[in-house]
Amino acid sequence: MKYKDTLNLGKTGFPMRGSLPKTEPERQAKWYAQDLYQKRLSQNQLKPHFNLHDGPPYANGNIHIGHALNKITKDIIVRYKNMAGFYAPYVPGWDTHGLPIEQQLTKLGHDRKSMPKHEWRNLAKDFALKQVDTQRADFKRLGVLGDWDNPYITLQPEFESAQVRVFGTMVSKGYIFKGAKPVYWSWSSESALAEAEIEYHDIDSTSLFYANKVKDGHGLLDEDTYFVVWTTTPFTVTASRGITLGPDFEYSVVKPVGEDRKFVVATDLLETVAPKFGWESWETVAAYKGQELDKITAYHPWDSEQEELVMNADHVTLDSGTGLVHTAPGFGEDDYNVGKKYGLPADVTVDAKGFMTANAGPDFEGKFYDDVVGTVINKLTDARLFLAKEKITHSYPFDWRTKKPIIWRAVPQWFASVEKFRSEILSELDKVAYFPEWGKVRLHNMIRDRGDWVISRQRVWGVPLPIFYAEDGTAILDETVISHVADLFAEHGSNYWFEHEAKDLLPEGYTNEHSPNGEFTKEEDIMDVWFDSGSSWNGVLNTRPQLDYPADMYLEGSDQYRGWFNSSLITSVAVNGVAPYKAILSQGFTLDGKGNKMSKSLGNTISPIEVANKLGVEILRLWTISVDTSQDMPVSNEILKQVSENYRKLRNTLRFLMANTADFDPTKDAIAYSDLSAHDQYFYALENEFVADIRKDYDNYQLNDIFKRVINFVNVDLSAFYLDIAKDVVYVEAPTSHARRSMQTVFYKTLTDLVRLLLPVLPHTAEEVWEYLPHETAEFAYLTDMPEVEDLGDTTALFDHWAVFMKLRDAVNKILEEAREADLIGKNAEAALTMYLTTEQQNWLAELHADVRLLLMVSQLHVQDVQDAENAKDYDGWQLAVAHATGGVSPRDRMFHEDLGADSAFPELSKHEAEIIREFYPEAVTEGLE
Numbered sequence: 023m024k025y026k027d028t029l030n031l032g033k034t035g036f037p038m039r040g041s042l043p044k045t046e047p048e049r050q051a052k053w054y055a056q057d058l059y060q061k062r063l064s065q066n067q068l069k070p071h072f073n074l075h076d077g078p079p080y081a082n083g084n085i086h087i088g089h090a091l092n093k094i095t096k097d098i099i100v101r102y103k104n105m106a107g108f109y110a111p112y113v114p115g116w117d118t119h120g121l122p123i124e125q126q127l128t129k130l131g132h133d134r135k136s137m138p139k140h141e142w143r144n145l146a147k148d149f150a151l152k153q154v155d156t157q158r159a160d161f162k163r164l165g166v167l168g169d170w171d172n173p174y175i176t177l178q179p180e181f182e183s184a185q186v187r188v189f190g191t192m193v194s195k196g197y198i199f200k201g202a203k204p205v206y207w208s209w210s211s212e213s214a215l216a217e218a219e220i221e222y223h224d225i226d227s228t229s230l231f232y233a234n235k236v237k238d239g240h241g242l243l244d245e246d247t248y249f250v251v252w253t254t255t256p257f258t259v260t261a262s263r264g265i266t267l268g269p270d271f272e273y274s275v276v277k278p279v280g281e282d283r284k285f286v287v288a289t290d291l292l293e294t295v296a297p298k299f300g301w302e303s304w305e306t307v308a309a310y311k312g313q314e315l316d317k318i319t320a321y322h323p324w325d326s327e328q329e330e331l332v333m334n335a336d337h338v339t340l341d342s343g344t345g346l347v348h349t350a351p352g353f354g355e356d357d358y359n360v361g362k363k364y365g366l367p368a369d370v371t372v373d374a375k376g377f378m379t380a381n382a383g384p385d386f387e388g389k390f391y392d393d394v395v396g397t398v399i400n401k402l403t404d405a406r407l408f409l410a411k412e413k414i415t416h417s418y419p420f421d422w423r424t425k426k427p428i429i430w431r432a433v434p435q436w437f438a439s440v441e442k443f444r445s446e447i448l449s450e451l452d453k454v455a456y457f458p459e460w461g462k463v464r465l466h467n468m469i470r471d472r473g474d475w476v477i478s479r480q481r482v483w484g485v486p487l488p489i490f491y492a493e494d495g496t497a498i499l500d501e502t503v504i505s506h507v508a509d510l511f512a513e514h515g516s517n518y519w520f521e522h523e524a525k526d527l528l529p530e531g532y533t534n535e536h537s538p539n540g541e542f543t544k545e546e547d548i549m550d551v552w553f554d555s556g557s558s559w560n561g562v563l564n565t566r567p568q569l570d571y572p573a574d575m576y577l578e579g580s581d582q583y584r585g586w587f588n589s590s591l592i593t594s595v596a597v598n599g600v601a602p603y604k605a606i607l608s609q610g611f612t613l614d615g616k617g618n619k620m621s622k623s624l625g626n627t628i629s630p631i632e633v634a635n636k637l638g639v640e641i642l643r644l645w646t647i648s649v650d651t652s653q654d655m656p657v658s659n660e661i662l663k664q665v666s667e668n669y670r671k672l673r674n675t676l677r678f679l680m681a682n683t684a685d686f687d688p689t690k691d692a693i694a695y696s697d698l699s700a701h702d703q704y705f706y707a708l709e710n711e712f713v714a715d716i717r718k719d720y721d722n723y724q725l726n727d728i729f730k731r732v733i734n735f736v737n738v739d740l741s742a743f744y745l746d747i748a749k750d751v752v753y754v755e756a757p758t759s760h761a762r763r764s765m766q767t768v769f770y771k772t773l774t775d776l777v778r779l780l781l782p783v784l785p786h787t788a789e790e791v792w793e794y795l796p797h798e799t800a801e802f803a804y805l806t807d808m809p810e811v812e813d814l815g816d817t818t819a820l821f822d823h824w825a826v827f828m829k830l831r832d833a834v835n836k837i838l839e840e841a842r843e844a845d846l847i848g849k850n851a852e853a854a855l856t857m858y859l860t861t862e863q864q865n866w867l868a869e870l871h872a873d874v875r876l877l878l879m880v881s882q883l884h885v886q887d888v889q890d891a892e893n894a895k896d897y898d899g900w901q902l903a904v905a906h907a908t909g910g911v912s913p914r915d916r917m918f919h920e921d922l923g924a925d926s927a928f929p930e931l932s933k934h935e936a937e938i939i940r941e942f943y944p945e946a947v948t949e950g951l952e
Contacts, residue, residue, distance in 0.1 A: 023946045025914045028939055029753045030762070032681030036794045040673060042638020046786045050165060058802055059167045062104050063111055063568075065805060072108035074100055075563060075573035075603070076168075077586050078117035078176060078555050081153035082126065085160040087612045087620065087657055088579065090630035094646045095609065095725065096577055097166040101782035102720045105808045111568045112168035114161065115558065118150035118177040119484040120551040121211050121423050139482050140520040146483040147177055147517075160631055164639050165785055167804075174562045176554045182485050183512035184561035185554060189488065190504035191597045197439045198477075200497060202368055204351075204358045205476045207431035209376030209391075210424040213480040214435050216550050217472065218585040221422040224415055228395050229254045231298060231344065231409040232402045233285065234265060234320040234330055242310060242318070247275060247284040248407070249320055249332070250295070252343035254414060255353065255429075256398040257391040260371040260382040262322060264331045264349035266360055267312035268338040271345055276304040286315075288345020295344055298410040312338075317364075324401045325383070335360040352432040355473065368432040374480065376429070391429065436478035436487055436547065440592060444469065447595045455605040457723045458652040465583050465591075465606070475592065477550045484548030485511075486519040490528065491543045492536030503529060519544070556589025559602035576603040580610055607723055609651040615658030628657060640784050641666050647725040647783055668733060669787075672780070675736050676791055678745060679773040682752045686766040688797055691758075695814060699764040700872035704824045705744050706768050707817045709775065712739075714811040716779050725783075732780070740772070743831075747877055754915045756938045774798070775809040823870050827877070830857075833897035834878050841904045851917050854882035854908060858891035858901035881907040881918035 053059070074096055079089055096112065103110035123146050124134065134142050158170055174181060192198050206215040233248035249265050267273065272289040278301040287295060289309060296304065315332050322328035330349075337356040338347050351361030352368040361368060371382035378386040378394060385401065386394055402408035419428050440447070447469050456462040478487060488507040490498040506529045510518050519527060524542040533540065563571035572594070578586055587606055594602035613619060614626040621627065633642050645665045649655035695706055712735050719727045748765060755762040774795070781788035781803055792803035800806045834855060841847045855878065859867065867874065867885065875883035894901040907918035914935055923929040925936035927947055939946050 023943065023949045023951055025951055028914065028943050028946065028951070030682075030685070030755075030757055031753060032678070033684055034677060034681040034794060036677050036680050036791065038674065038677060040638060040640070040669075040787065040790070042640050042786065043635050045790070046165065046634070046639055047163070049786050049789060050162065053167065053802075056801070058804060059112075059169065061802075062804055063109060066104055066107075066109040069107055069109045071570050071574075072100075072103040072110040073563070073570045073573045074103075074110070074112065074575045074577060075558070075569070076113060076115045077576060077578040077582065078115040078174070078558065079157065080120070080122065081116045081118045081150045081157060081175075082122050083153065083156075085157055085630060087628050087630050089157075089160075090164055090642055091609060091612060091646055091651065092578065093161050093166045094164055094643050095607075095651065097164070097168075098643070098647070098725065098782040099575070099577070099720075099723065101167065101785065101804065102808070105778065105781065105804070105806065106717075106720070107807065109568075112166075113172070113174060113562065113566060113569065114158075114166075114168050114170060115174040115562065116150075116154050116157070116176065117551060117555050118147075118154070118175055119548070119554055121213070121481060121483075123150055123153075124481060124483050125423070134482060138520075140517050142482055143517050143520060150177060151175075163631060163634055165643065167785075174558065174566075176485075176551075176558075176561070177515075179512050179515040180565060181554075181558075181561035182516045183508045184565060185485055185549070185557040186488050186504060186508040186511055188557045188560050188593050188597055189549070189553070190501045190508065192438060192593070193499045193504060194501040195596065197442055197596055198436065198499060199439065200434060200436050201474075202432050202434050203437075203474075204353060204355055204368070204430040204432040205435055206419060206428050207374075207433070208421040208424065208426065208428045209372075209374065210421055210426035211481070212374045214433070214476050214478060215421060215428065216476060216552055216589075218552055218581075218588065219422050220419045220428065222417045223420050225418045225427065226413050226415050227254050227418070228256060228411055229343075229414050230256050230259075230395075230398065230402070230411050231295065232259075232323060233283075233407045233409060234323060235407075237319040237321050237329060240315075240318050242308075242315065243275065243286070244284065246282070247286060249286045249346050250299075250344045250409065251346045251348040253348040254416070256395045257372065257378070257386075258350040258353040259323065259348065259398055259402075260378065260386055260394075261350040261352050261369045262330060262348050263328070263351055263366045263369065264333050264357075264361060264364065265320060266333045266335050266338055266347045266349045266357075267315060268336070268340070268345060269311065269313040269316070269334040271312050271338070271340065273310055273312060273315065273345065274306050275308040275310070276301075276306050278302075278304040286346065288340055290340050291343070291345050298412070323407050324405055331364055331366060333360050333364050335363075354430045358432060370432050372429065372431060374433075392427075435476045436489070436545075438475040438477050438553075438592065438596070440469070440472055440474050443596060446599060447591060450591070450595050450599075450601040454601050454603060457605065457607040461580075461583065461606055461608050464580075465587060468584055468588060469591070472588075475550075475589075477553050478545075478547040479550055481548055482520075484551060485516050485554060487545045487547050487549055488519075489545040490524055491545070492534050493539060493541050494536045496534075496536040498534060498536075498542070503532065552585060552589040553593070555586050556593045559590055559594050560597070563602070571602065572600055573603045575605045575607060577607040578609070580608040583608065610654040613654050613656045615656050615660055617654075617656060628659070628662075633662060637662060637666055638786075640786055641669055643783055643785075644669050644672075644729070647729040650726050669784075671741075672732070672736055672784075673787065675740060675745070676773065676776065676787075679769050679776075680791065680794055682748070683766050683770045683773060685757065686763070686770055688767075688770050691763050691766065692770070693760070693764045693767045695812075697760075697764075698767065699761055700870060701744075701747070701877055702764045702768045704820060704872075705739075706771065707814055707820055708739060708824075709768065709772050710812050710814060711817075713775055713779065713809050717808060717811065720782070720808075728783070732776075744768075747879060750876055750879070750915065750917075754935075756942055759938075777803055778806055778809055823866065826866055827870060827872070827874075829898060830874075830900055831878065833900040833902060834880075836897050837895070837902045837904050838880075846904065847906055850879045851881050851911075852907055853880040854884070854905045854918075855880045856884040856886060856894070856903045856905070858886050858888045858894045858903070860888045863888075863900075881909075882920075 100110050100112045208215050236243045236247045273286050274289045275284050277284045316334050318332040320330045349357045351358045351366050352370040372391045373379050376391050378389050380387050451466050488504045524544040563569045590602045751765050777788045777791050788803045847853050891901040894903045909918045909920035910922045919932035921933045924933035928936040
């Protein structure tokens, strides 16, 4: 018989390599074949509810790494909640209307304007549903468990109907109105945009300085005086209707040397702008406050029939320009507001596609707005009004879909008022929990500062605005009529609107005083897609019995503070006076390994499906908690390889624990906490605290802290300490000895706790481990609950005692390393350690009740009084000395013993080892050992 046959070498069939790309899809197929999602929910039917409402990704193309981060995080939270005592369903959803799908159809060769709208919409629907199928398969490959057979999709009739009812209630409360105020206008999309559909890029623009001749100076300014104005949008001079000044700023009337005219410029900016105009010196004729010049008139630069009005407003600054702002009410929000105050028209001289219209004048008509800078300069020069031009670089709004710049343009649009109930919205925000906390300030400021919401879009693929017009053009905003349309949509879908005439869409017998002949027309615009997703609290939470409104949590990227978080909040408060969510969790954006934004053009994107098929989705899931998602986070192949190494360590640790509990039956062999060996009792308590910390991190959505705690626990507490000393117990001691069963008790608890704690993050691995645990009866690990924190009483003294031991261990490791460097010993097992202890240290050692020799992994340990420490050296307060161990080495435990051969039958073994052999391996007595 061989020595190794008398060791308890752990064995397990659990593979060292996970082969994740192959086994994950097989395991996922089993989950769905066994209906694991529904089994967990059925098990939790009577438990408190937790509802994480899925924000709908846009159905267009395969998922990207940001999608993966989002969906995996949601899956982690939902799985945890189900295992932590909640009924937590997960209903995924998709946003399916809007411009990107129309653009894709155009790329495929379809011409929207050459076919009936309802046919175009059918093409869009088919395209969107194909994208849903593609993305659903991708999300399922990520291991995300949910009601994938019954998702919510914004094109579903029941969703569209619920959305229209939200609109109807807002109509009844007076929150919906039509106006011609300037909105973000995308000439590339031929539609108005909401603020959430805007992104900013730095661009170079030509800014102009020019003069407007005074027409009526109100006795303050002569007719040979000119206002010096500044603009960064030269094309809007065609619609200039005023000049705005700061009421409290001082303006100087100056006559430059060599000039026959006088000019008005803000006094504080005069020294800055004069060199631009070639003014070397000047005479200051007069100075006035802006409010003194209010309502003076001037001539338009080249339109002799057009008068411009001097106005006062607080938006004027002295940061740049001349302190006099050219004002075109049809092309800017500030311009519109001041123009409305002074009764000016909001004229527009650019059409939907960005081309100048006839009212811009014959020199401009038909030209693209961005190509008329030269024409404007020529017109100003011919009138002797041009003063200077310069290039400026500034941040400018772009259409986030087409990546083209937009313009402000006043066209009739439908708006949802925010001002009318802004205070209610802000009040509701105070009741919401935010992760991270700065989200509250961000969303509060956005609501505080946002204007009314333009909800109409000049497109086809979307939910139509359920508005009719009478014969005289009066808009019919009637909640009863809108409710009737909602009923039609619930039965037929919103395409019904485009397939029928207005008379067929109105309630039977409907009449209106504004249509004496009974003739009606219908609105052709559709709703902003943010109104679609922003109504999901009604279209999903209020229509599915397993869900709750308000939701416990909305979780999306940080861009949704101006998107889905924002639109959902507005509609929910407008209709019901409450926020649609109790908590918001936001995440940053994914960057490449160098911190650059990911984009296909840069070639630095990472496909989550490719990662899953190469490394396994468990690596991607572990990466999700390895990063701080409260800010932008890097991901690269190199980073994922590092995460793979962490996964390998986790897997091998689980495997070690499984192998060394293979002969352990927790129902028969477990040792009570109070009877555990001292070191096992300590680690049992330490692991119990670990469980408490991880549970707390899950509850507070601190997933990155979970990663750090798990890695530290596995690498430091387990591998570098507990498992390091374990081999001298679980391998060497008698199979059923108290020492071994004590340690196995802790091993098994640690193993099963780790499996359940890690399951939300690594469900495939956890389920794989579970299949190798014969004493666990649950069909799936996911059908078990999170480990509970045990009440072990006051463990303060216990941890204090062991904190001292850890300091002693560090000190011993130092002297052993020095002994190795001096060639006194090789391995720790060759050492004989002597500790010279003070009375206090001796008392501590007695109270520890531990086999310190075993824990320090030396062959011999001697304890003497500190007074005898002649040859000792101080190591962090410990007086230590080391020598080479005496006696001989046992081939069985590789330690030095002075009692080798105490049993003549086993001359190479210590007395203790021989006793184990005689009791548990009697055949060795007759056969001998080799």
